[in-house]
Amino acid sequence: MQELKRQRRPRREFDREEGVAKAQALFHRHGFDGVGVAALTEALDIHPPSFYAAYGSKAGLFERTLERYVAEQGLPLSEIFSDDRSLGEAITHLFIAAADQYSRDACCPGCFVTEGARAADPDARAVALKIGQQMIEAIHVAIANHAPDQADxxxxxxxxxxxxxxxxxxxxxxxxxLLAVARYSGELLAKELDSTGR
Incomplete structure (x- = not known):
């Protein structure tokens, strides 16, 4: 009997965005420095040449994961700092929303961008600081709309x-x-702002 050759199943086309999602969870859980290329290629089920072809570098993939985090989990500042809220109420709401988000997933706690800026790798740290600065500028704009003289x-x-x-x-x-701390911090600031007419 002629031996039948096993037909190799065609390899599924690599989904780059799915890879970014998987890498984001790893980076958020273990930090940039705690995840090597070997762990990434294993989690993404690709070989190193394909990894570098898709993302350029580990730092390049890290930047993609940070951008994804901000796009999908960034705090909605325009909604939080709405015209029907005082500045104190808005900041209190921001604190509570942030505390809730940072503590919601026990496997990936904290702000991914903030914790990413602690990376020992200078390229990764620079990327996280750059994206973090964009977030800071957005908060500054939102506050300046209510209190331009105190925005800084x-x-x-x-x-x-x-x-x-x-x-x-x-x-x-x-x-x-953490939520209790967020509420208390917001209430204290709101009282201070109310005393100055903000």
Whole structure:
């Protein structure tokens, strides 16, 4: 009997966007420095030459994952800083929304962009800082629409507070405790702004 040759099934075409989604989860969970190219190619089920052809470099893929995170999970500033909210109410809402997002997924806690900026690799850190700066500028614009004379000071306060929320979530602070801190922080700032007529 003639031995039948096994027919090789055609390899499924690689989906680059699906690869970005898988890499995002790995980078967010373990950090840029904690994920090697070998782990990425295994998770994406591609060979190294295909990996570099698709994304250019590990840092290039990291940038794609950060952009995806911002596009899909970025806080809706235009909605939060709506005209029907005072500045204090808007910032309180922002704090609560951020704390909820940062603590929602126990496997990927914190703000991916903020935690990504802690990378030891200079290229990865530069990418995360660049995208983070875009987010800071968007917050500055939203605040300036309500209080242009205090926009710099309040933006620094808000961004520093959000980074603290991210660090706390990443360190494992329970969601209900982080949300309580977010509400309290927002209420304290709102009282201060109300006292100055903002």
């Amino acid at each position: 000071k309040l933006t620094d306060f808000v961004v520093t507070t959000l980074r603290g929320f991210s660090a706390a979530a990443y360190a494992g602070l329970q969601a209900e405790r």
